[in-house]
Amino acid sequence: MYVHRVFAENFRVFGTLINNEHLELKLRRGLNVLVGENDAGKTCIVDVIRYVLLTTSNDWLRVEDDDFHIKNALQADELQLEVELRGLTKAQQAGLLDWLTLEDGVEPYLVVHLRATRRLESSRGSRLSSPVVSVNSGKGGSGPEIGSAARELIRATYLKPLRDALAELRPKKGSRLSQVLRAHKDVKKESTNNFDKRNPDAPPATLVEIMAQAQHRISTKQVVKDVRDILNEDYLKPLSFEKTPLSSEIRVSAELTLAQILERLELTLSPPGGVSEDMACERGLGYNNVLFMAAELLLLSDGDGDELSLLLIEEPEAHLHPQLQARVLSMLSDKASSNGIQILVTTHSPNIASAAPVDALTLITGGKTYRLDRDETCLDGSDYEFLRRFLDSTKANLFFARGVLIVEGPAEAIVLPALAEAAGCSFEANSISTVSVGGVGLFRFARILQRKDGRKLPISVACIGDLDVVPDDVTFIKGRKDKEENGEPKAKDGKNHQKRKARDYTAQEIVELRQTKIDRAKGGSTEVFIADHWTLEYDLLRSGVAKHMFVAVKLEQAEGSKGYLTDEEYQTKRTEAEMEYAALVLTDTQATIAADVYELLHTKKVSKAIVAQYLAKMAREGHLGIGTALLKSLPLYIRDAFNHLVPGAVQ
Numbered sequence: 258m259y260v261h262r263v264f265a266e267n268f269r270v271f272g273t274l275i276n277n278e279h280l281e282l283k284l285r286r287g288l289n290v291l292v293g294e295n296d297a298g299k300t301c302i303v304d305v306i307r308y309v310l311l312t313t314s315n316d317w318l319r320v321e322d323d324d325f326h327i328k329n330a331l332q333a334d335e336l337q338l339e340v341e342l343r344g345l346t347k348a349q350q351a352g353l354l355d356w357l358t359l360e361d362g363v364e365p366y367l368v369v370h371l372r373a374t375r376r377l378e379s380s381r382g383s384r385l386s387s388p389v390v391s392v393n394s395g396k397g398g399s400g401p402e403i404g405s406a407a408r409e410l411i412r413a414t415y416l417k418p419l420r421d422a423l424a425e426l427r428p429k430k431g432s433r434l435s436q437v438l439r440a441h442k443d444v445k446k447e448s449t450n451n452f453d454k455r456n457p458d459a460p461p462a463t464l465v466e467i468m469a470q471a472q473h474r475i476s477t478k479q480v481v482k483d484v485r486d487i488l489n490e491d492y493l494k495p496l497s498f499e500k501t502p503l504s505s506e507i508r509v510s511a512e513l514t515l516a517q518i519l520e521r522l523e524l525t526l527s528p529p530g531g532v533s534e535d536m537a538c539e540r541g542l543g544y545n546n547v548l549f550m551a552a553e554l555l556l557l558s559d560g561d562g563d564e565l566s567l568l569l570i571e572e573p574e575a576h577l578h579p580q581l582q583a584r585v586l587s588m589l590s591d592k593a594s595s596n597g598i599q600i601l602v603t604t605h606s607p608n609i610a611s612a613a614p615v616d617a618l619t620l621i622t623g624g625k626t627y628r629l630d631r632d633e634t635c636l637d638g639s640d641y642e643f644l645r646r647f648l649d650s651t652k653a654n655l656f657f658a659r660g661v662l663i664v665e666g667p668a669e670a671i672v673l674p675a676l677a678e679a680a681g682c683s684f685e686a687n688s689i690s691t692v693s694v695g696g697v698g699l700f701r702f703a704r705i706l707q708r709k710d711g712r713k714l715p716i717s718v719a720c721i722g723d724l725d726v727v728p729d730d731v732t733f734i735k736g737r738k739d740k741e742e743n744g745e746p747k748a749k750d751g752k753n754h755q756k757r758k759a760r761d762y763t764a765q766e767i768v769e770l771r772q773t774k775i776d777r778a779k780g781g782s783t784e785v786f787i788a789d790h791w792t793l794e795y796d797l798l799r800s801g802v803a804k805h806m807f808v809a810v811k812l813e814q815a816e817g818s819k820g821y822l823t824d825e826e827y828q829t830k831r832t833e834a835e836m837e838y839a840a841l842v843l844t845d846t847q848a849t850i851a852a853d854v855y856e857l858l859h860t861k862k863v864s865k866a867i868v869a870q871y872l873a874k875m876a877r878e879g880h881l882g883i884g885t886a887l888l889k890s891l892p893l894y895i896r897d898a899f900n901h902l903v904p905g906a907v908q
Contacts, residue, residue, distance in 0.1 A: 258349050258411075258565050259286045259599040261366070262341035265305045267326040267333035270298045270624040280305065282619065282626045284601065286344065287593035290586075290613040291603045292656040293621035294688065299603040302621070303415075303569050306601070309340040309371045309392070310565070311408060312415040313436065313556075320373040320388050338371040339396070342411065342565070349563045353407050356394035369411065370398035411565045414553055418571040418603075422542065422549035426524045433549070435519035437556040448515035468518050472509040481507050524552060542576040547585060554589075558596040566598045574606035579650065586612040611653035615644045615705070620656055623715050627708065635707040635780060643701050652692045652702065660689035660717045660902045663702050667693050668869040669721060669793055673895070675873035679881060680888040682903040689902055703778035703785070711781070718783035719898040722774055723792045726767060727758045730848040731791075733856045737761040786898040793895075794858050794865060797872075798851035801890025805881050807841075808834040809871035810854055813863045831875075 265271045265280035272278025282302060291299040308318055326333045343366045350357060350365050357365040373388040394400035394407075425433050438444045444464075452461065452469035461467045475481060485507050493503040510517055526548055550573065557566045573589070574582045586602075586609050593600045604610060610618065615636070620627040627633075631641065655661045662684070664670050670693040674684045684691065694702045703720050727734045735743075736758030747753060756762060762770070775785040790796050797806040811834035816822055822830065841850055857863045872881075881887055888896055899906070 258342050258345045260284050260340055261343035263305050264339035267336040268338055269301045269324055272326050272328060286599055288590045288617045289601045290618050291621055292610050292618055294657050297621040298624045299621050303603060305338050306340055306413055307415055309338050309369050310411050310413045313412045320390050322375055325375055335374045340369050342367040352410055352563055356400060356403060356407055358395055368394060368396050369403055372398050410563060413567040413569050415569045419575050422545040425549055428521050428523045430520055432520055434522055434524045437552050438519045440556050464518055465513055465515055469513050476508050546576050554592050557598045568598060568600045571603045573602055574604060574609055579608045582606055582608040583612040607650040607653035610656050611648050611650045615641055627714060633709055635704040635709060640701045647698060654690045655692050658688050658690035662691045663699055663720045664693050665699055668865040671869040672873045675876040677899050679876045679883050681884045682899040682906045687903050700778040703783050707780040707783060713782045716782060717902050719901050720778045720785045721898055722787050724788040728790055729759050731852045784901050786894040789892050789894050795851055795855045796892040798854055800892045802881050803847060804838045805875050807838045807854055809868045810863055812871040813867045
């Protein structure tokens with residue numbers, strides 16, 4: 258049995274069905290990971306399940322007035338929540354028979370529908386203020402009221418965010434550890450008590466018999482008997498009446514039951530290396546959190562009943578360092594598949610998001626859900642395999658952004674956010690993530706947020722790529738016509754020389770080449786911006802910030818083998834480079850300067866990444882200009898990309 262569908266109308270962030278503002282989400286049998294920024298609706302989805310199914314820990318759950326959706330100044334008077342459970346075994350169908358939904362050609366399934374109505378103020382007033390709530394079976398609540406027997410079978414296990422694992426694992430009545438142990442099929446056999454006081458040294462066979470033996474030995478210990486006799490004779494006897502004498506016994510427990518024994522057990526981690534196992538040693542919050550999650554998984558895995566095996570975990574990354582986060586997610590994924598547990602995780606962690614299978618993710622943004630299932634995205638099978646290998650935690654931050662800039666290399670990822678900041682299109686202020694994916698992966702990452710049904714996500718995505726057509730002014734690269742004019746022989750297979758330079762193409766072919774690059778990644782809210790001339794660095798050398806790009810190259814050269822410049826050296830070398838550029842523009846064209854300087858980058862005599870760092874530094878210092886003036890000086894395709902990500906930021 259698993260949760261197949263979750264529905265909500267007029268519940269918190271989710272609005273009305275008629276306006277398509279409601280929640281309608283399908284879940285997988287195994288692992289489901291909800292990702293997205295704060296206030297997107299992740300916790301709201303978890304709470305729909307909690308309110309409808311309730312929890313194994315018997316949390317106090319009640320619909321409040323604050324749960325009713327508010328739009329503008331109007332608050333809804335009624336909300337509806339619905340959870341659909343499928344995959345029921347025959348035994349589960351039998352236990353839930355009175356509430357099942359029966360349809361031709363479909364296995365019987367259970368729908369649990371919660372309806373709540375606000376108590377509106379009346380002139381007479383009322384002591385009752387909580388909303389009126391009913392829980393029925395069937396779609397739309399058309400079936401009978403859900404009985405308590407059904408409730409016990411469909412409760413979910415819930416781990417709240419920032420949970421106190423230490424408190425949850427301590428001995429107490431109804432402790433989580435006692436629930437874990439009681440659900441284990443072998444522990445259930447430990448309730449038998451055949452302890453015989455006449456033969457107290459006989460080896461006990463069960464936990465209850467062990468405690469009974471211990472209790473007998475403690476109560477018959479001479480020092481305990483002496484204290485008891487003094488208490489009875491010297492204190493209780495003088496306080497007694499003739500017909501109601503007072504007498505006491507000292508024992509471990511007044512009643513020996515398996516439940517009481519289990520509630521006195523404590524689950525702790527062994528001490529770390531270097532500490533004796535007999536010493537009490539407090540472990541950190543993170544590892545105790547891991548222990549708590551492991552215990553809950555054991556409870557769901559080892560139970561042999563017909564209850565729902567559903568684990569809801571909010572922010573499993575709480576108190577965990579990044580590497581441990583990834584291991585936790587891997588363990589959750591493994592147990593979900595091997596033990597038949599359905600797990601629903603909410604997270605703000607790129608480490609968790611990158612460790613999960615892409616098709617297990619559901620992006621939540623603005624109260625809308627977008628599953629990354631294979632049937633719903635524009636990704637194909639090879640894309641999912643590619644992303645499994647290359648979607649690391651740095652790239653996975655795209656799932657938590659309001660805008661995404663996808664670039665081919667680290668140089669773009671360094672310099673473009675700095676240029677955007679100076680131009681008044683701050684990525685940080687607008688929650689825009691920059692993702693460097695490498696040339697071959699750009700179109701694969703671009704399709705993550707594209708839907709087969711054509712829906713546009715409210716997340717603007719800009720892909721920036723190179724044109725990869727060498728300008729004719731560049732002499733250090735030979736194109737097809739250059740080689741033909743020089744009489745260079747063709748390859749051994751007789752094929753023509755490769756087209757590389759602008760004059761090797763017709764104007765129409767260049768237009769088609771550019772469009773092919775755009776079409777490969779464009780779709781939904783994703784737009785593609787291809788370099789005006791060649792590459793980012795070359796185009797910057799042909800733009801209004803050419804001087805500063807030239808200076809950045811000279812600063813990289815000035816580093817030499819030392820690998821850095823002092824503040825004084827930086828200022829001196831920057832001034833010298835500006836003077837050198839001023840002299841060059843008197844004799845050479847901008848295209849010639851760009852070609853000469855770019856040769857250093859193309860041949861890797863200078864580092865693109867370090868040049869980008871210096872250009873970003875100068876941008877942050879204001880040397881490139883600010884606002885609209887800077888934006889207009891940038892290459893046109895960069896300007897268009899910024900305007901796509903931050904519309905109207907610069908007028």
